[in-house]
Amino acid sequence: MTSFPMASTREAYGKTLLDIGRSNPDVVVLGGDLNKSTFTHLFAQEFPDRFFDFGPAEQNIMSVAAGLAASGKIPFVSTFAVFGMCRPFDQLRLNIAQPRLNVKIVCTHAGIITGEDGMSAHSIEDISLACSLPGFNVIAPSDSIETIQAVKAASEMDGPVYIRLYRTAIPVVHDDDYVFSFGKGDLIRNGTGVTLFATGSMVGNSLIAAQEIATEGIDCRVINMHTLSPLDEEIITLSAKETGAIVTVEEHYIHGGLGSLVAQVTGKFFPVPLEMVALKGYTESGKPDELIEKYGLGIKDIKFAIKNAYARRTLPIAGQ
Amino acid sequence: MGPDSAPSIKKNASSTEPSGVSVAASYPPSIDELEGIAKELRRKVLRMIFVAGSGHQGGSLSEIEILASLYFRVLRIDPQNPGWASRDRFILSKSHACPGLYAVLAQKGFFLEDELDTFRKINSRLQGHAHIKTPGVEMSGGSLGQGLSFGLGCALSARIDSDSYHTYVLLGDGECDEGQIWEGAMAAAHYGLDNLTVIVDRNRIQNDRFTDEVMKLEPFADKWKAFGWNVLKTDGHDFASLINAFDSARKHPNQPTVIIADTVKGKGISFMENNPAFHASPPTEEDYNKAMLELE
Numbered sequence: 001m002t003s004f005p006m007a008s009t010r011e012a013y014g015k016t017l018l019d020i021g022r023s024n025p026d027v028v029v030l031g032g033d034l035n036k037s038t039f040t041h042l043f044a045q046e047f048p049d050r051f052f053d054f055g056p057a058e059q060n061i062m063s064v065a066a067g068l069a070a071s072g073k074i075p076f077v078s079t080f081a082v083f084g085m086c087r088p089f090d091q092l093r094l095n096i097a098q099p100r101l102n103v104k105i106v107c108t109h110a111g112i113i114t115g116e117d118g119m120s121a122h123s124i125e126d127i128s129l130a131c132s133l134p135g136f137n138v139i140a141p142s143d144s145i146e147t148i149q150a151v152k153a154a155s156e157m158d159g160p161v162y163i164r165l166y167r168t169a170i171p172v173v174h175d176d177d178y179v180f181s182f183g184k185g186d187l188i189r190n191g192t193g194v195t196l197f198a199t200g201s202m203v204g205n206s207l208i209a210a211q212e213i214a215t216e217g218i219d220c221r222v223i224n225m226h227t228l229s230p231l232d233e234e235i236i237t238l239s240a241k242e243t244g245a246i247v248t249v250e251e252h253y254i255h256g257g258l259g260s261l262v263a264q265v266t267g268k269f270f271p272v273p274l275e276m277v278a279l280k281g282y283t284e285s286g287k288p289d290e291l292i293e294k295y296g297l298g299i300k301d302i303k304f305a306i307k308n309a310y311a312r313r314t315l316p317i318a319g320q
Numbered sequence: 321m322g323p324d325s326a327p328s329i330k331k332n333a334s335s336t337e338p339s340g341v342s343v344a345a346s347y348p349p350s351i352d353e354l355e356g357i358a359k360e361l362r363r364k365v366l367r368m369i370f371v372a373g374s375g376h377q378g379g380s381l382s383e384i385e386i387l388a389s390l391y392f393r394v395l396r397i398d399p400q401n402p403g404w405a406s407r408d409r410f411i412l413s414k415s416h417a418c419p420g421l422y423a424v425l426a427q428k429g430f431f432l433e434d435e436l437d438t439f440r441k442i443n444s445r446l447q448g449h450a451h452i453k454t455p456g457v458e459m460s461g462g463s464l465g466q467g468l469s470f471g472l473g474c475a476l477s478a479r480i481d482s483d484s485y486h487t488y489v490l491l492g493d494g495e496c497d498e499g500q501i502w503e504g505a506m507a508a509a510h511y512g513l514d515n516l517t518v519i520v521d522r523n524r525i526q527n528d529r530f531t532d533e534v535m536k537l538e539p540f541a542d543k544w545k546a547f548g549w550n551v552l553k554t555d556g557h558d559f560a561s562l563i564n565a566f567d568s569a570r571k572h573p574n575q576p577t578v579i580i581a582d583t584v585k586g587k588g589i590s591f592m593e594n595n596p597a598f599h600a601s602p603p604t605e606e607d608y609n610k611a612m613l614e615l616e
Contacts, residue, residue, distance in 0.1 A: 028480065050480060052511070060503035063466045067473020070458065072405065073480070075473075090463050091500075095470060099452045099460040 004171030004204050010108040012144035013165055014039020016151045017076060017106075021047050027155065030065055030077045032056045037167075038078035038108050058083050062091035062103075069101040074155060080114075081107035081123030081164060089129060096160050097133040104154050106163040110140075111201055111251035112279065112295060113288035114167045122283050123164075127199075128256025130162040131229045138229040139182070140164040142203035143172045146226055149180035157182070164200060168288050171204025173224070183227045185235035191221035194309050195239035198249040199225045199258045202277075202297065206249045209302035218310050225258055233265045240270040245309040247275045249302055251292075254278035273312035275305040348393050354559045357392060357427065358384050362588045363615050364423035364436055370608045372440040375448070378592065378599045379492060380420035382523040382556070382583040387424045389562040390488060394570075399429040402455045406485050409474045411459045413467020414492035414521065416600070418450040421457070430456035465498025467491065468518060472508050475516040475576075486570055489518045494526025497535045502547065508576040509548030516576040517569040518549075521556065523585035525596045544578045556581030589614055 021027045021043050028050045035041040035053060044051035054061045058079060065075040077084065084107040085092070096103045112122040130138045137159060141147040147165060154161040173188065180186075188203070189210055198206035203224045210220035221243055223235060240246060246266065248259035259276030266272055283295055292298050349357060361384050369375035391397075395408040412421050419439065426433045431445070431454070438444035445454045449462030459470045471489035478485050495501065508516055522540070524531050531537055544551045550572045554561040562581065569577035585599070586592030589611045603611060 028476075052476065054503070054507050057500075057503035057507065059466075059500040060469045060472075060507055063469030063500070063504070064473040064476070064507070066459070067470040067475075068477050069473075070452070070470070071474050071477030073477050091466060091469075094460060094463050095466055 004173055006169035007144035007172050008169045009141060009144050009147045009165040010037070010039050010167070012147040013106055013108070013151055013163075014042045016148045018042045018046060020152065020155045021050065024074065024155065026072065027074045027076065028052070028068055030054065030061050030075055032058055032061055032079040032083060034079050037080070038106075040076070040078045056083065058087040059091050062088040063095045065103045066091070066095035066099070066101050069096075069103045070099070074102055074104065076104045076106055078106045078108065080121065081110035081126045082121060085123065085126040085129050085162070093133060097136055100135050100159050102158055102160070104161045104163070106151065106154075106165065108165045109167045110164040111166060112283050112291045113170075113201060113251065115288045115291065116285050118285040119282045124253040124279050124282070125256070126162075126164060127228055127250070127252045127258065128260075131256070131261065133160070135159060136229060137161045137182075137227070138164075139227050140200035141226055142186075142198070142200055142224045143170060143174055145172060145174040145176065145178050146180055149178070150182075150226065153180060153182045166201055170201045173203050173207060180226070183230050183232060185232040186224035186226060187221070187235070188224050189220065189222040191219040192243055193219040193221075194245045194247055194306050194313070195221040195223060195243045196247045196249060196302070196306070197223050197225050197236070197258060197262050199228065201251050202249040205297070205299050206302055209299045209306065212299065213303050213306050218306060220306060228258060228261060231261050231265065233269070236262055236265040237269040240266045240272045245273045245313040247277060247302065247305045247309050249277040249297070251297060252278055254280055272314045273309055275309040277302050277305050351559045354388055354392060358388050359588070359615050361388060361420065361423045361427060363612060364426065365419045366589075366603065366608060366611050366615070368419045368422065368436050368439045369602050371437050372602070374440060374600075374602050375419050376416040376600045377419070377603070378525065378585040379414060379417040379521065379523065381587045381589065381592065382585045383414075383417055383420045383490060383521045384587065385557045385559060385562060386490060386519055386521060386581055386583075387420055389559055389566060391424045391428055393563050394566045395488070396485070397428075399456070402430060406483050408485050409458050409471065409487040411467045411471045411474070411487065411489045412450050412457075413461060413470075413489055414464065414495055415449040415459075415461025415467075417492070418447070421450060422446050422454070425454070425456040428456070464492070464495040465500040468501055468504035468508070471516055471518075472504055472513065475508070475513045476511065478515050479513070485515070487516050489516070491518055491520045492526070493520055493522045493524065493531050493537060493540075494534065496520065496537055496540075505544065505547040505549065512574050513576045514573050517566070518576065518578040520578060520580050521583050522580050523583040525585040525594070525599065527599055529596055541580055544580075548575060550575045550577040552577060552579045554579055554581050556583035557587060
């Protein structure tokens with residue numbers, strides 16, 4: 001069985017943000033008393049005049065960020081995903097999304113691998129919330145290498161961006177020469193049997209599941225959907241046509257996440273059987289690995305979904 | 321009745337040209353002239369809401385002297401260049417009272433006066449709640465409690481750039497029920513933002529009822545003091561005291577200033593004054609004609 005080296009996405013973010021800050025004086029950073037956890041303390045130490053802590057007052061933070069953006073700054077706001085997306089949703093909607101202001105929200109501690117802090121700390125709605133805001137660009141990097149490039153890309157694009165990162169280290173699925181292309185699905189493993197669309201922390205497990213199931217005769221394609229809004233409709237439609245079945249894999253609630261987004265595209269352009277590996281509800285305290293297993297996001301769960309999708313595969317496949 | 325039957329606006333002597341740099345910007349109007357401008361603005365507000373068939377008149381009428389003082393005597397702005405980087409910022413946090421703001425922006429020449437009749441209509445730049453697509457509007461609003469924080473961001477940006485512009489935020493008193501106001505108040509004092517001034521339109525009426533009945537704000541000035549603010553109180557319909565308060569706020573060092581401006585909701589129209597029924601319900605044709613007579 002393949003295994004990947006593990007690395008922290010939030011640490012990669014903090015270091016990248018510092019680099020960006022050195023070359024772009026318009027970048028300012030806002031935090032809510034979690035700055036060591038989000039690694040924005042690295043920026044704060046070097047640029048104290050461009051760093052503002054507001055304590056845990058997320059509504060205030062988002063509106064302040066909007067005011068800074070409207071004045072020409074490029075604010076990066078960082079806190080935990082539950083506090084950055086759920087708590088100030090009204091401010092995100094009205095102050096940032098509606099005027100399409102250039103605010104970057106980079107949240108750590110997404111998903112359930114935050115672990116022992118329990119369901120209140122498990123961010124399982126944030127993709128849905130972020131994607132529900134028209135004009136918001138939403139990125140869930142699959143590893144530390146992609147995080148670095150996604151953060152740089154976010155700093156260079158005009159408009160609101162949400163980036164979703166994790167507390168614990170996740171598998172490094174890319175090489176150093178990987179090139180991130182915003183808005184384009186990232187084909188990591190080619191195959192003709194079933195397409196796995198995975199996002200964020202689940203790309204690693206999806207690749208392992210694909211490799212393991214290859215020995216059972218199912219040849220899976222694995223596509224890393226790092227950008228959730230805008231969605232790469234072309235790669236979804238093409239894969240539906242070429243493989244005839246889809247499995248989506250995400251560390252997020254089943255409603256409004258990657259599975260829903262993919263179904264929206266296939267439903268319109270090329271309906272094929274679709275299995276969703278996602279959370280069915282709220283969780284509990286526990287170790288990350290225990291939670292992944294108990295709540296149905298493990299390698300065996302992905303393989304089970306692949307087999308179901310393969311059995312329901314639409315034939316004949318286009319082009320065959 | 322309908323928009324087409326609405327009487328045309330009678331312009332008075334203090335009305336500025338709808339385009340070009342406003343006369344008042346080069347030659348600040350006297351207090352007497354400001355009184356005339358205030359009447360003109362109130363007529364515009366009423367007409368806008370009557371023509372639109374909806375809108376918030378009570379809070380638009382109570383804020384008129386505050387807006388007129390700012391736009392004709394205080395703010396460093398250029399209506400021909402609304403995006404000028406070093407302009408003073410005015411943020412209408414009580415965004416439902418945008419008819420008052422639109423009236424003053426038109427009077428200053430940010431857009432043509434004729435555009436006021438498009439308020440709340442399809443394809444208009446004058447949205448039901450202020451949005452940044454309107455020239456001169458700094459913030460998209462519509463959910464209360466967010467403008468102070470937004471202004472705080474503008475003020476921080478000025479500090480980072482060592483720019484001398486000043487940021488003004490107008491809050492409603494009912495709006496101060498929102499917790500975010502106090503998050504912002506704490507933060508502005510923490511950062512010692514003396515380039516930020518808040519004005520509270522203390523008209524004592526919110527959507528449903530009197531503020532004292534919905535949620536007590538008093539001791540209101542003491543709350544701001546306790547949050548670390550320089551607190552000024554003024555008659556919100558008296559130009560001389562308002563202008564003095566703005567002068568004093570701009571000079572005050574190391575702390576943000578709040579000006580609690582005592583006002584009357586529906587000010588200027590006898591039957592609307594201090595009457596919660598006129599927060600958001602538009603005037604009937606009879607009310608409108610009576611009101612316009614009072615504003616002759």
